[in-house]
Amino acid sequence: MISWSLSGLRRIVAVTLLAGCLVPALALERVARNPSVADVEDFLRKHPGGANSAEAHRALERLEWNAINRTSKAALLQFLSRHGDGSHAQEARSLLAGIEAADVEELAAAQRTKEQAARTANDLRTVADTLKAFENAYNRRDLAELQRLWNPMPKVVADNFRDQFRQAKELAFRLQPSAAPSPSGNTATAVCTRTLSFTARTGQRPPETSERVRVTLDRAGSEWVIRSIVAF
DSSP: OOOHHHHHHHHHHHHOOOHHHHHHHHHHHHHHSSSSHHHHHHHHHSSSSSSTTHHHHHHHHHHHHHHTTTHHHHHHHHHHHHHTSSHHHHHHHHEEEEEEEHHHHHHHEEEEEEEEHHHHHHHHHHHHHHHHHHHHHHHHTTTHHHHHBBSSOOOOHHHHHHHHHEEEEEEEEEEEESSSEEEEEEEEEEEEEEEEEEEEESSOOOOEEEEEEEEEEEEEETTEEEEEEEEE
C-alpha cells in the first residue's frame, strides 16, 4: 500500500497545476511564431477556458482586422459580430457609419438625378407644346392666342400680324424646331425654321419665306411663354 505525505501531495498538485498551464502556453507559443486565423481558432477550440484564451482572442481580432476589407459593409458587420467589444470595434463602427452615410448619399443623388431627368423631359415637352400651339394659332389667325403665348408681344409685331391676317386669303405657317430645345432653369432656347406661305386677297402670292430663328422662352408656372423670336 502506497502512503502519500502531505508534502508529496502538495508537489503532485503543484506539478499537475503547472502542467495544466504549460500545455496551452506552449501551444500558444507555437501558434504565435507564425499565426493564422485558422491556427488561433484551433487553439481556442482546444483550450476554450485556458489562462491564455484572452490573449488568443486578442490575437485573433488583430489577425482578422489586418485582413479585413475595410470598404466592405458586410465584412465590417461580420467583424463586429465576432469582436463587438474588441480594441478595433470602434474603428470598425466608424468605417461602417461612413459607408452607410455614403450609401444614403448615393441613393439621394440617384433620386435627384431621376427627378432632374423627369423635370427636363417635362420642360422639353411643354416647350415643344408652346411652339406647336403658336404655329396652330398663327394658322387660325388667332391674334389673342398668339399674344398669350408670346407675352409680352411687341406692339410692332402684333400690328404686323394683324395686318397680315386681314390681307391674307390663305396662309400656311410652320415653326419647326431644328433640334431639341435647351431648357436651363427658368429659361429655354429653341432654334427653329420659320416658314410662311401667303396668298393675298388680291390674288398676289409672294415667294415663300423660310428662315432660321432663335425662340427664347420663360417659365410661367407649369407652362412656357415666348419672350422673343429673332431671325439669324
